[in-house]
Amino acid sequence: MAGLTREFTIALLGVLLLGAADAFEIALPPGSNITVLIKPRTPTLPGKPCYILVSKRFLPKLTINSGERITLAFSCQNPEHHFVAEIQKNIDCMSGPCPFGEVQLQPSTSSLPALNRTYIWDVKAHKSIGLELQFSVPRLRQIGPGESCPDGVTHSISGRIDATAVNIGTFCSNGTVSRIKMQEGVKMALHLPWFHSRNVSGFSIANRSSIKRLCIIESVFEDEGSATLMSPNYPAGFPEDELMTWQFGVPAHLRASVSFLNFSVSNCEKKEERVEYYIPGSTTNPEVFKLEDKQPGNMAGNFNLSLQGCDQDSQNPGILRLRFQVLVQHPQNESNKTYLVDLSNEQAMSLTIELQPIKQSRRFVPGCFVCLESRTCSTNLTLASGAKHRISFLCDDLTRLWMNAEKIISCPENRYCYRKPYSLQVPRDILQLPVQLHDFSWKLLVPKDKFSLMLVPAQKLLQHTHERACNTSYSYLMASAIQDLYFGSFCPGGSIEQIQVKQNISVTLRIFAPNYHQEVSRQGLTVSFIPYFKEESIFTVTPDTKNKVYLRTPNWDRGMPPLTSVSWNVSVPANQVACLTFSKERTGVVCQTGRAFMIIQEQRTNAEEIFSLEEDVLPKPSFHHHSFWVNISNCSPMSSKQLDLLFWVTLTPRTMGKRRQTRALP
Numbered sequence: 100m101a102g103l104t105r106e107f108t109i110a111l112l113g114v115l116l117l118g119a120a121d122a123f124e125i126a127l128p129p130g131s132n133i134t135v136l137i138k139p140r141t142p143t144l145p146g147k148p149c150y151i152l153v154s155k156r157f158l159p160k161l162t163i164n165s166g167e168r169i170t171l172a173f174s175c176q177n178p179e180h181h182f183v184a185e186i187q188k189n190i191d192c193m194s195g196p197c198p199f200g201e202v203q204l205q206p207s208t209s210s211l212p213a214l215n216r217t218y219i220w221d222v223k224a225h226k227s228i229g230l231e232l233q234f235s236v237p238r239l240r241q242i243g244p245g246e247s248c249p250d251g252v253t254h255s256i257s258g259r260i261d262a263t264a265v266n267i268g269t270f271c272s273n274g275t276v277s278r279i280k281m282q283e284g285v286k287m288a289l290h291l292p293w294f295h296s297r298n299v300s301g302f303s304i305a306n307r308s309s310i311k312r313l314c315i316i317e318s319v320f321e322d323e324g325s326a327t328l329m330s331p332n333y334p335a336g337f338p339e340d341e342l343m344t345w346q347f348g349v350p351a352h353l354r355a356s357v358s359f360l361n362f363s364v365s366n367c368e369k370k371e372e373r374v375e376y377y378i379p380g381s382t383t384n385p386e387v388f389k390l391e392d393k394q395p396g397n398m399a400g401n402f403n404l405s406l407q408g409c410d411q412d413s414q415n416p417g418i419l420r421l422r423f424q425v426l427v428q429h430p431q432n433e434s435n436k437t438y439l440v441d442l443s444n445e446q447a448m449s450l451t452i453e454l455q456p457i458k459q460s461r462r463f464v465p466g467c468f469v470c471l472e473s474r475t476c477s478t479n480l481t482l483a484s485g486a487k488h489r490i491s492f493l494c495d496d497l498t499r500l501w502m503n504a505e506k507i508i509s510c511p512e513n514r515y516c517y518r519k520p521y522s523l524q525v526p527r528d529i530l531q532l533p534v535q536l537h538d539f540s541w542k543l544l545v546p547k548d549k550f551s552l553m554l555v556p557a558q559k560l561l562q563h564t565h566e567r568a569c570n571t572s573y574s575y576l577m578a579s580a581i582q583d584l585y586f587g588s589f590c591p592g593g594s595i596e597q598i599q600v601k602q603n604i605s606v607t608l609r610i611f612a613p614n615y616h617q618e619v620s621r622q623g624l625t626v627s628f629i630p631y632f633k634e635e636s637i638f639t640v641t642p643d644t645k646n647k648v649y650l651r652t653p654n655w656d657r658g659m660p661p662l663t664s665v666s667w668n669v670s671v672p673a674n675q676v677a678c679l680t681f682s683k684e685r686t687g688v689v690c691q692t693g694r695a696f697m698i699i700q701e702q703r704t705n706a707e708e709i710f711s712l713e714e715d716v717l718p719k720p721s722f723h724h725h726s727f728w729v730n731i732s733n734c735s736p737m738s739s740k741q742l743d744l745l746f747w748v749t750l751t752p753r754t755m756g757k758r759r760q761t762r763a764l765p
Contacts, residue, residue: 123171124169124170125163133186135206136185137160137171144181149174179213179294182214184211184214185219190223202220202303204218204298209298216290218288218291218300219287220288223284226282229280229310230281230306231278232279232285233305234277234301235303238273239254239272240272240275241268241274243329249271250271251291251292251295252289254287256279258281258282258313258331261283265331267281267314268328268333275326276317277319282311289301313338313342315346316346317346320427323429327360327422328423328425329423330406333420335418336416337406337418339408340409340411342406343406345404347402349399351400353399353427354396357423362422364417364419365417366411366412368413370407370408371409372389373390373407374388375404376395377403393477395476396474397470397476426466428466428493429495438489439489439528442486443486447506449505450502451504452490452534453480453500453502455499455500466494467500468494469490469494470490492533500535502534502535503540504536504538507541507544508544509544510544510545516550517550517628519628520625523623535615537609538608538610540605540606540607541605551599551628551630551632552604553599553626553629555627557621558621559591559592559595560594561590563589567646567647569590571611573610573622574611575589575590577589579600581603583654584635584660586600591621591622594641594643597638601634601635637666637667638667640668642670642671647748651745655743658736659731659742662733665730667729668728671724676751677722677723681744684717686743688741690735694734695733696731698728700727700730702726731744
């Protein structure tokens, strides 16, 4: 005990030697209803404790009530690391008139120790009295849980429903929120870090008539920008069967769009949870939407958004909550132009217009929206077949968008499918849109073991390889729809006249360049249902006399799937000789089960050579005077020793009267 007294005496002597500069006098006027509480900050820092010194007494915390005047000091050099201050003013609007107007910081920050400070104004009012908090420029910006303000200054605002507190939200400076209206009282807390010299509250209180709802939040935009807002108590639940409104002030020359970022709904017994918009110029005000609906966009001028709760199931209430963004920007030229997309004659098709993936930027980026009927706008929009759609765009740069479409072609009845051709063409209404087409996929489905598919291109196709790459503005990507089998990427300008596949296949038209409009009009594939065959695919090839024809097995980089077989039907013109060359001497495949082999067969004589792809050396370049087959069949290989082959065919004029320079088949 003597040691502790000696420590206090030394600390007191140190404080007295520091002089009056480190002593603070706090005087609270009588009847001000202000209380100052200086208490230890949490968590408590390890090390030597710090105390509040008042009249030679060392105190762990201190409360100063209205009408008191107290001089205090600290027993340490850095009290901001040990203590925080709470200054609360209770304002009673129930027993007398409210002190409306600009709210002062009392006591001023200069008369308080340099501690983290929280000013709290607790205003109690009747349910029929409306209170309005007005915030001076630069207004407020709402933040979510886990977020913080750059300058450390935060505003926490709450209301009450009877005896239950409701958290309206936490806010930083530099935003759009200019006013918050509530009734039945309000509690406002201003948090200031110890190093901040702010000496004004930045808001005033005004009297308003009853607003007949939980709160009204006013958000004002002066120019382009965005605001993210949350329902009270977020991420916890919005109070049951309550109503609130956001009022947005938007200059008439700008356009606003609403996007719901996160929401959930509760389980309702009575009524229905919804959002209501009051939109200028609308003949159906208020416009009612479910939370899962696409929300309005491209709105000119001011508008209101209200959130209405319901009577919840007492056993399983669920949670109603909402986090959304309002984006305000200049209207674009395209926003006044409407496009008709007629998909009424299409079946089993969908078209999605969406933002291309881009890296996030910290600077303000204008929104890019697709609007249905010029009002329901979002960053992605899917149009279904069987209907006509009117769309417009609210976007500063339409190259930020792209389109992806999918169509299913199947065989519902066998007798109507056989040999019936289907054209794989992009509908003209899609091509006329001012947005680049990225992918158009056709899923071709056949009855199992009854039909196969035959694809005939409008122009002969080139298979993309490293040795001869496609350089057109589009390609066809072909893959099995039921197994890991990628046939390859194909583009116009080659020698492949026909592709037959055993079973379901996905054909994707992929666009690589914006000038595809000039080329895609010449594109086209015709698909027919043909009798079933067992090979995975058959390619019909007529080599070009001027170029090598490069061909490769499916799944080139990963190897052919186990136990699959592929054939190439190579046509040789009567006055030409074909040279067949393989890119390597051995395949390197190692089989676990089955055999991997290749057959080269002359079609005129049916003479054939069979090679074991696991054991034999691949044939040297061979010359063929007539059309021939190349068939490659895989075993079930070891994972590290897959089968992949690249070969090419070249044509040279046939020389009459000379001996064949060939290792050709007999």
